[in-house]
Amino acid sequence: MISPSQIEVDREKGNFHYETDYSFDAGIGLSEDVVKYISDVKGEDPWLLDFRLKALSTFGKKPMPTHWATDDLKNINFDVIRYYLAKGQRPSRTWDEVPDDIKNTFERLGIPEQERKFLAGVEAQFDSEAAYSRMKEDLEKEGVIFVGSTEGLKEHPEIFKKWFGKVIPTSDNKFSALNSAVFSGGSFIYIPPGVKLAQPLQAYFRINAENFGQFERTLIIADEGSEIMYMEGCTAPKFETSTLHSAVVELVALKGAKIQYVTVQNWSNNVFNLVTKRALAEEEAEVRWIDCNIGSRLTMKYPGVVLRGRKARGEVVSIALANDGQHQDTGAKMVHAADETSSNVISKSISIGEGRSSYRGLVQMPGHLKGCKNNTECDALLINSNSQTDTYPAITVQGDANSVQHEASVSKVSAEQIFYMQQRGLGEAEAMSLCVNGFVNDLIREFPMEYSVELKRLIDLEMEGSVG
Amino acid sequence: MNTLKIENLSASIEDKKILRNLSLTIPNGEVHAIMGPNGSGKSTLAKVLSGHPDYEVTSGSVSLDDQEILGLEPDQISRLGLFLAFQYPMEVPGVSIANFIRAARNARLTEGEKVKAGDFYKELYEKMDDLGMDRKFTSRSLNDGFSGGEKKRCEILQMSMLDPKYCILDETDSGLDIDALRVVSEGVNRMRNPDRGILVITHYQRLLEYIVPDYVHVMSEGKIIRTAGKELALELEERGYDWIKQEAAA
Numbered sequence: 001m002i003s004p005s006q007i008e009v010d011r012e013k014g015n016f017h018y019e020t021d022y023s024f025d026a027g028i029g030l031s032e033d034v035v036k037y038i039s040d041v042k043g044e045d046p047w048l049l050d051f052r053l054k055a056l057s058t059f060g061k062k063p064m065p066t067h068w069a070t071d072d073l074k075n076i077n078f079d080v081i082r083y084y085l086a087k088g089q090r091p092s093r094t095w096d097e098v099p100d101d102i103k104n105t106f107e108r109l110g111i112p113e114q115e116r117k118f119l120a121g122v123e124a125q126f127d128s129e130a131a132y133s134r135m136k137e138d139l140e141k142e143g144v145i146f147v148g149s150t151e152g153l154k155e156h157p158e159i160f161k162k163w164f165g166k167v168i169p170t171s172d173n174k175f176s177a178l179n180s181a182v183f184s185g186g187s188f189i190y191i192p193p194g195v196k197l198a199q200p201l202q203a204y205f206r207i208n209a210e211n212f213g214q215f216e217r218t219l220i221i222a223d224e225g226s227e228i229m230y231m232e233g234c235t236a237p238k239f240e241t242s243t244l245h246s247a248v249v250e251l252v253a254l255k256g257a258k259i260q261y262v263t264v265q266n267w268s269n270n271v272f273n274l275v276t277k278r279a280l281a282e283e284e285a286e287v288r289w290i291d292c293n294i295g296s297r298l299t300m301k302y303p304g305v306v307l308r309g310r311k312a313r314g315e316v317v318s319i320a321l322a323n324d325g326q327h328q329d330t331g332a333k334m335v336h337a338a339d340e341t342s343s344n345v346i347s348k349s350i351s352i353g354e355g356r357s358s359y360r361g362l363v364q365m366p367g368h369l370k371g372c373k374n375n376t377e378c379d380a381l382l383i384n385s386n387s388q389t390d391t392y393p394a395i396t397v398q399g400d401a402n403s404v405q406h407e408a409s410v411s412k413v414s415a416e417q418i419f420y421m422q423q424r425g426l427g428e429a430e431a432m433s434l435c436v437n438g439f440v441n442d443l444i445r446e447f448p449m450e451y452s453v454e455l456k457r458l459i460d461l462e463m464e465g466s467v468g
Numbered sequence: 469m470n471t472l473k474i475e476n477l478s479a480s481i482e483d484k485k486i487l488r489n490l491s492l493t494i495p496n497g498e499v500h501a502i503m504g505p506n507g508s509g510k511s512t513l514a515k516v517l518s519g520h521p522d523y524e525v526t527s528g529s530v531s532l533d534d535q536e537i538l539g540l541e542p543d544q545i546s547r548l549g550l551f552l553a554f555q556y557p558m559e560v561p562g563v564s565i566a567n568f569i570r571a572a573r574n575a576r577l578t579e580g581e582k583v584k585a586g587d588f589y590k591e592l593y594e595k596m597d598d599l600g601m602d603r604k605f606t607s608r609s610l611n612d613g614f615s616g617g618e619k620k621r622c623e624i625l626q627m628s629m630l631d632p633k634y635c636i637l638d639e640t641d642s643g644l645d646i647d648a649l650r651v652v653s654e655g656v657n658r659m660r661n662p663d664r665g666i667l668v669i670t671h672y673q674r675l676l677e678y679i680v681p682d683y684v685h686v687m688s689e690g691k692i693i694r695t696a697g698k699e700l701a702l703e704l705e706e707r708g709y710d711w712i713k714q715e716a717a718a
Contacts, residue, residue, distance in 0.1 A: 420558040422542035423518050424572040424626065434571060438562025
């Protein structure tokens, strides 16, 4: 657990400097000048600067949503945040300064030495360049575009500009507005019609010094009949001095296309992780959000699908784990906008110690539609007597030709269950782990192999020390 | 000495005295039965021996092959060789029988050793076949949605897979029909050997026709009031418990 005193926030307000070796620093705090600086450094077209400035204004006008969300949001101080960082300017720390529990997790998860330093913020770069270029070559043969947001909008505006900001408008919420003003990094992907990618694309390979996930902007367009799985995040704890992460992810699944978006989030416990993720699904298209939230101080994330075409399908599979000092506020949004669309939400959360997890689910089915179905299941597991969980379903179903099903359960691991398992020779912590893993088991299987093994180990680690 | 030795054991729960100065020795190679009326403390004895945290031991000692086990964690006691077949086995959703037993086996191995999957499954299936359990049960969640008979069979399956030195069967016959009773008893009888001690706790004499004990003890109000051979069980069946209680009081 990171205590606030261990985080050093650089309070030096500097002037903006241009360096010939391409290390740019926008300084701390947010203003029109900062936004202009970012746009300038990236060499963006005027329309994009305009987009950013409008977004900044929208951001300023919107209130903090503390009327429904947690008051903890008041602890975000926008003035001390660094909104843009590029090569070489990443605040570095020595390996000695990395907290022991983070080092410990690396060890237990078997993270390779080379990666540890990058993940811990000791080194600015992870040498993924080679792997990325190889992958790029293979993809280019199929006509797949896989670039960063800056390059996407500059080199392929005819593809990306038409959807950029359309799935998630700037004014959707305060944080989508913020992202729209200062976004950098993220993945812009286009899959041509009929192309079904055999391997998942990984954000990992696109990690360069610019792309630390702070204000990532991702846009994936799967053209008709194409298929893609995209993976982001990792089970290893990512240490960040920056306390605010606000990403925007827009997905577009055209007719008959399939997109699976897999996220494993394990930011360190000082991070506010406020993410807007939404997909548009056209006729017979399918979008699956597979989401695991283990880290961060506060995560607010409600992956959504707008089912715009007939027979479109949307699914959210979500696992959240909240330990002491953490609040996982997650859920899903399913907006039915065509006949015979179906949506499925399955959410499992675990609250340990004083951790708090909340489920917010929005389901909308207007009366003029018919043949639509939604199925929602949200299960919570409380480990300790002071753990907390809440469920806020917001279901609007109209007309008489649609159906919605909602099931929720809250359970505890009982002392008798633990005793039973101990009587078979399992230690208390191991027994608890087994129970927790049993609880999320069928959801973990939805994650690609690489993640599911690590996820289990990570959950076990979180469980240690939770018992008693 | 290869015994499970209970000496002058007194225990309470929430300040209520349940076990009062109970003494009992179960040498390996023998099967002992404890019978007694409701409230006599039979199940409490089983729980205290296995280290249940709700009970407070106020005096006495329990040793397993000369190793004191009072005060140890339940899993430590288990790894020393004590198995308790629960009267009401717990459901553990999401954890398959196969994985659970394998984890329990792994817990007994030394650092670095691991259970070999092939051998493990071969043994597991054989024992399931012997107990009349459908092999599909291996992937079912432990006790989740099982009938009473299925739960008890699962207890005996675990017992036979973990190879304990001392087995305590807590009212294993409750909730079983004749067929299940026979199968479960056969499973227990297959585990009788010179190196193992078995304590059968039961309400009814019927189980003891299938699992024939070497000794029968009668428990009342927290202590053993009478010990005899297997005929005692039949006598209790005919006459009830009152006469023994009166004799003990006198």
